[in-house]
Amino acid sequence: xxxxxxxxxxxxxxxxxxxxxxxxxxxxxxxxxxxxxxxxxxxxxxxxxxxxxxxxxxxxxxxxxxxxxxxxxxxxxxxxxxxxxxxxxxxxxxxxxxxxxxxxxxxxxxxxxxxxxxxxxxxxxxxxxxxxxxxxxxxxxxxxxxxxxxxxxxxxxxxxxxxxxxxxxxxxxxxxxxxxxxxxxxxxxxxxxxxxxxxxxxxxxxxxxxxxxxxxxxxxxxxxxxxxxxxxxxxxxxxxxxxxxxxxxxxxxxxxxxxxxxxxxxxxxxxxxxxxxxxxxxxxxxxxxxxxxxxxxxx
Amino acid sequence: xxxxxxxxxxxxxxxxxxxxxxxxxxxxxxxxxxxxxxxxxxxxxxxxxxxxxxxxxxxxxxxxxxxxxxxxxxxxxxxxxxxxxxxxxxxxxxxxxxxxxxxxxxxxxxxxxxxxxxxxxxxxxxxxxxxxxxxxxxxxxxxxxxxxxxxxxxxxxxxxxxxxxxxxxxxxxxxxxxxxxxxxxxxxxxxxxxxxxxxxxxxxxxxxxxxxxxxxxxxxxxxxxxxxxxxxxxxxxxxxxxxxxxxxxxxxxxxxxxxxxxxxxxxxxxxxxxxxxxxxxxxxxxxxxxxxx
Amino acid sequence: xxxxxxxxxxxxxxxxxxxxxxxxxxxxxxxxxxxxxxxxxxxxxxxxxxxxxxxxxxxxxxxxxxxxxxxxxxxxxxxxxxxxxxxxxxxxxxxxxxxxxxxxxxxxxxxxxxxxxxxxxxxxxxxxxxxxxxxxxxxxxxxxxxxxxxxxxxxxxxxxxxxxxxxxxxxxxxxxxxxxxxxxxxxxxxxxxxxxxxxxxxxxxxxxxxxxxxxxxxxxxxxxxxxxxxxxxxxxxxxxxxxxxxxxxxxxxxxxxxxxxxxxxxxxxxxxxxxxxxxxxxxxxxxxxxxxxxxxxxxxxxxxxxxxxxxxxxxxxxxxxxxxxxxxxxxxxxxxxxxxxxxxxxxxxx
Ligand SMILES: Nc1ncnc2c1ncn2[C@@H]1O[C@H](COP(=O)(O)OP(=O)(O)OP(=O)(O)O)[C@@H](O)[C@H]1O
Ligand SMILES: [Mg+2]
Numbered sequence: 003x004x005x006x007x008x009x010x011x012x013x014x015x016x017x018x019x020x021x022x023x024x025x026x027x028x029x030x031x032x033x034x035x036x037x038x039x040x041x042x043x044x045x046x047x048x049x050x051x052x053x054x055x056x057x058x059x060x061x062x063x064x065x066x067x068x069x070x071x072x073x074x075x076x077x078x079x080x081x082x083x084x085x086x087x088x089x090x091x092x093x094x095x096x097x098x099x100x101x102x103x104x105x106x107x108x109x110x111x112x113x114x115x116x117x118x119x120x121x122x123x124x125x126x127x128x129x130x131x132x133x134x135x136x137x138x139x140x141x142x143x144x145x146x147x148x149x150x151x152x153x154x155x156x157x158x159x160x161x162x163x164x165x166x167x168x169x170x171x172x173x174x175x176x177x178x179x180x181x182x183x184x185x186x187x188x189x190x191x192x193x194x195x196x197x198x199x200x201x202x203x204x205x206x207x208x209x210x211x212x213x214x215x216x217x218x219x220x221x222x223x224x225x226x227x228x229x230x231x232x233x234x235x236x237x238x239x240x241x242x243x244x245x246x247x248x249x250x251x252x253x254x255x256x257x258x259x260x261x262x263x264x265x266x267x268x269x270x271x272x273x274x275x276x277x278x279x280x281x282x283x284x285x286x287x288x289x290x291x292x293x294x295x296x297x298x299x300x301x
Numbered sequence: 302x303x304x305x306x307x308x309x310x311x312x313x314x315x316x317x318x319x320x321x322x323x324x325x326x327x328x329x330x331x332x333x334x335x336x337x338x339x340x341x342x343x344x345x346x347x348x349x350x351x352x353x354x355x356x357x358x359x360x361x362x363x364x365x366x367x368x369x370x371x372x373x374x375x376x377x378x379x380x381x382x383x384x385x386x387x388x389x390x391x392x393x394x395x396x397x398x399x400x401x402x403x404x405x406x407x408x409x410x411x412x413x414x415x416x417x418x419x420x421x422x423x424x425x426x427x428x429x430x431x432x433x434x435x436x437x438x439x440x441x442x443x444x445x446x447x448x449x450x451x452x453x454x455x456x457x458x459x460x461x462x463x464x465x466x467x468x469x470x471x472x473x474x475x476x477x478x479x480x481x482x483x484x485x486x487x488x489x490x491x492x493x494x495x496x497x498x499x500x501x502x503x504x505x506x507x508x509x510x511x512x513x514x515x516x517x518x519x520x521x522x523x524x525x526x527x528x529x530x531x532x533x534x535x536x537x538x539x540x541x542x543x544x545x546x547x548x549x550x551x552x553x554x555x556x557x558x559x560x561x562x563x564x565x566x567x568x569x570x571x572x573x574x575x576x577x578x579x580x581x582x583x584x585x586x587x588x589x590x591x592x593x594x
Numbered sequence: 595x596x597x598x599x600x601x602x603x604x605x606x607x608x609x610x611x612x613x614x615x616x617x618x619x620x621x622x623x624x625x626x627x628x629x630x631x632x633x634x635x636x637x638x639x640x641x642x643x644x645x646x647x648x649x650x651x652x653x654x655x656x657x658x659x660x661x662x663x664x665x666x667x668x669x670x671x672x673x674x675x676x677x678x679x680x681x682x683x684x685x686x687x688x689x690x691x692x693x694x695x696x697x698x699x700x701x702x703x704x705x706x707x708x709x710x711x712x713x714x715x716x717x718x719x720x721x722x723x724x725x726x727x728x729x730x731x732x733x734x735x736x737x738x739x740x741x742x743x744x745x746x747x748x749x750x751x752x753x754x755x756x757x758x759x760x761x762x763x764x765x766x767x768x769x770x771x772x773x774x775x776x777x778x779x780x781x782x783x784x785x786x787x788x789x790x791x792x793x794x795x796x797x798x799x800x801x802x803x804x805x806x807x808x809x810x811x812x813x814x815x816x817x818x819x820x821x822x823x824x825x826x827x828x829x830x831x832x833x834x835x836x837x838x839x840x841x842x843x844x845x846x847x848x849x850x851x852x853x854x855x856x857x858x859x860x861x862x863x864x865x866x867x868x869x870x871x872x873x874x875x876x877x878x879x880x881x882x883x884x885x886x887x888x889x890x891x892x893x894x895x896x897x898x899x900x901x902x903x904x905x906x907x908x909x910x911x912x913x914x915x916x917x918x919x920x921x922x923x924x925x926x927x928x929x930x931x932x933x934x935x936x937x938x939x940x941x942x943x944x
Contacts, residue, residue: 025398025498026398026399029395029398029399030399030402032391032392032395033392033395033396033399033402033406033410036388036391036392036395036406036410037406037409037410039466040409040410040412040413040466040469040470041409043424043428043466044413044416044424046427046428046435047424047427050427058433059433060433061433062427062430062432062433062434062435063427063428063430063433063434063435112319112320112323113320115316115317115319115320116316116317116319116320116321118316119312119313119314119316119317120313120317121306122306122307123306123307123308123309123312123313124306124307124308125313125314131317131321134321134324135320135321135324138324138328139580140576140577140580141328141332141573141576141577142523142527142576144527144530144549144552144572145335145527145549145552145569145572145573145576146328146331146332146335146569146573147552147553147556147569148335148552148556148557148562148565148566148569149330149331149332149334149335149338149566149569150327150331151557152331152334153326153327153330153331153334168323168327169323169327171323171327172323172324172326172327172328173324173328174320174324177320192306201307201309202307202309202312203312205307227414227415230417231415231416231417231418231531233417233418233419233530233531233534234530234531234534234553237534238557249417249419249420249531252417252419252420252422252423252535253419253534253535253539255423270423271427274420274423274424277417277420278415278416278417278420281415281416281417282412282415282416284415285411285412285414285415286408286412289407289408289411293411293474293478296471296474296475297474297475297478400608484678484680486676486677486678486679486680487680487681487682487683489645489647489667489674489676489680490674490676490680490681490682490741491682491693492646492647492666492667492668493645493646493647493667493668493672493673493674493694494668494693494694494697495668495693495694495697496666496668496669496697497697500697504693505682508684509683509684511684
């Protein structure tokens with residue numbers, strides 16, 4: 003009967019497995035090439051920073067560890083350069099930190115406050131405020147850089163942290179982000195809180211802020227990196243070398259390389275490494291928060 | 302606004318005031334000022350200015366130099382946008398395929414996000430150095446006498462390469478997250494319906510990534526226009542000379558270095574209009590964008 | 595149309611977890627097989643191995659006399675209906691159905707004809723130009739069905755295709771799927787954890803538990819001769835009563851100190867066994883039965899469920915709606931031919 007025909011031994015077909023293997027191998031090959039493309043330049047800069055300057059001048063970047071790393075590190079961190087002897091690596095690192103943290107904190111605090119006002123209050127001019135704030139998303143600082151510079155000059159804020167940080171905060175990215183997030187918080191939460199007798203401030207501090215913790219962390223990472231990496235604005239606002247940030251200092255470094263007899267390549271390379279290390283570390287260590295924060299901002 | 306919003310009259314105002322003040326002083330005032338001074342001619346010795354109407358704009362549009370920079374900006378923007386999107390998409394698709402080491406690859410491919418553009422430019426200088434750069438040596442072995450900062454197209458090549466290097470990670474992150482949001486079962490259905498991997502990619506994966514792609518397209522254009530300033534400034538070592546530059550860099554050079562406030566302001570306004578157009582375009586797309594779910 | 599032979603199929607996931615411990619059975623041409631079992635028992639894994647979506651760790655799988663272990667899913671000539679339908683969100687209903695045909699180099703005219711026919715069968719003709727997002731859940735389900743039937747494959751695979759529908763629609767689609775399958779005569783494997791679906795749709799049921807096959811058989815066999823306590827308690831609602839018991843003299847078993855039931859079994863006296871009785875297989879009698887203390891009565895409309903205890907162990911009886919039994923002491927009559935006995939411990943049928 004039927005069952006008999008079924009027990010016949012099935013014919014064997016040549017396995018197709020090798021094809022799949024090849025696909026896996028090419029996938030990995032492409033990824034490895036990509037990863038090297040991303041990684042190699044900075045690795046070269048790093049290894050070269052361990053070589054004596056004379057050698058770097060002759061041979062450029064090399065994939066080889068020398069014995070000058072601590073020497074160059076000391077020079078980069080503690081020795082000053084420039085004209086006023088004020089911008090050692092340590093000073094620039096401090097300035098970068100202040101800019102990165104100040105910018106991130108300022109942005110988050112102002113953003114949360116404004117978003118809270120817009121989402122949770124009955125406000126007559128809410129729509130107007132919304133548009134006033136969100137128009138700033140349209141124009142990056144770069145297109146209004148000169149008049150902004152004049153404003154800072156007029157206010158006497160050149161070479162101050164305020165002048166450095168505050169104008170950068172004048173955009174609504176964080177506000178926009180928190181507004182989106184607050185709107186996704188269930189309605190019942192406010193209702194429950196009001197029934198429990200919580201006023202607007204209590205609700206904000208006891209419920210909304212703790213609820214936004216991961217959002218705040220993600221925003222902080224993104225904003226810190228953004229602030230730390232600012233270049234054009236610090237270049238215009240800081241002329242006093244004691245106010246330079248690491249990223250701003252890069253320009254100085256490349257210019258110094260030009261003229262001198264024995265350019266301090268090792269030192270320059272190390273400064274570049276120090277300039278990328280904190281933001282890279284933050285992004286790598288808090289990767290999942292960072293990625294979530296970044297991709298959630300895509301409305 | 303929430304259904305059960307608070308009715309407190311002064312608290313929201315208090316909450317909004319800091320943000321609004323900063324925006325007024327550091328956004329609206331400078332933006333208005335830029336628009337205003339684009340209609341004036343600044344006296345070279347700083348003794349006031351005269352109203353010249355649209356003359357600054359007319360000068361710009363008749364200026365060969367400016368048109369050359371505009372032309373370069375278009376080419377540069379297109380190259381950076383499409384190269385970095387293409388590379389990132391390729392890497393994201395591969396990173397999404399592999400099982401072993403997926404996390405490591407993700408980290409290795411995204412960390413450059415945190416590198417500042419001028420540092421990227423500085424690394425570019427070393428890599429493309431005329432006498433000792435490893436890439437220069439490589440090009441020379443191929444018979445290409447690469448001269449950064451001397452040959453216009455070579456400098457432009459370096460600018461594009463460095464800008465792409467810097468931008469691939471963001472695109473990679475977004476594409477990868479876009480790929481993750483495609484339901485597994487949909488891909489499996491495609492696996493049953495189509496035996497060709499490339500066919501499945503173009504018929505199913507690629508269209509489902511389109512929303513991410515549109516979003517990134519605008520982001521990348523904005524990046525190439527504005528955020529590459531640090532790359533360009535470092536690569537030309539602050540000496541624009543005969544080197545290629547984009548429109549934002551020219552605003553800076555003319556206004557800050559050349560002290561042509563009117564002309565520079567007119568350039569700013571042109572850029573503002575450009576960005577506004579892009580944004581409107583983006584909102585249009587977002588509106589019409591196919592929401593698949 | 596084809597037969598499928600599973601020869602000791604095993605699946606170990608990369609993390610070392612073994613989800614299927616050797617599946618060994620044959621699916622006949624045109625048969626409708628239902629894989630059933632609790633959540634996590636490996637139903638989907640087994641189905642996906644047949645589809646080619648999971649690698650086979652060990653054993654051979656053949657479809658239509660061909661070993662397909664290493665054949666790509668697209669080359670196995672199968673069609674699958676997914677739990678969440680997995681429709682292509684950017685394609686219209688017509689394109690969704692046509693996609694698999696197009697890739698198999700079928701002429702445009704032929705595709706159009708096939709799609710039109712499938713749409714008609716499934717009542718989708720009006721919706722051919724819509725995107726999946728513009729359809730209701732039930733309509734999406736039908737598109738997923740349509741995508742499978744236009745292809746006229748050797749094998750249909752279903753992974754809980756009805757679990758996202760409401761109860762009424764689920765009942766309708768159950769009948770609809772079975773009707774279509776009969777008409778087309780396509781061999782089918784259907785995964786569900788719903789025993790009603792399993793009983794009503796299957797030609798044969800495969801009961802899985804923890805990656806192992808507990809029993810294969812027709813719905814009647816599964817119901818009347820469950821191979822283990824697991825099958826006995828999994829299939830049937832309310833589930834079979836299972837009581838700890840000891841074999842006594844003369845084919846009887848003793849449930850407690852002084853309760854003995856004739857079970858028609860031939861066991862060594864004193865052997866520990868599990869005594870099984872379906873709630874609907876017992877009758878209440880005025881006297882002479884075994885004592886049954888009813889604690890709760892559930893009214894289900896067509897019948898009534900009496901929950902209580904026999905020999906200090908939980909017991910449920912299902913009686914017709916007109917039976918007046920109430921809480922308190924009742925008497926049960928057990929017919930020996932309705933008693934199921936299982937070995938103590940492993941739970942295999944005796
Ligand atoms: N990719 C995987 N890696 C490791 N273990 C897995 C993987 N996929 C499934 N499992 C495990 O294998 C077992 C069987 O999973 P399977 O999806 O086949 O269950 P199922 O019977 O379909 O359950 P359900 O009714 O919930 O769909 C589960 O214990 C599950 O946790
Ligand atoms: Mg399942």
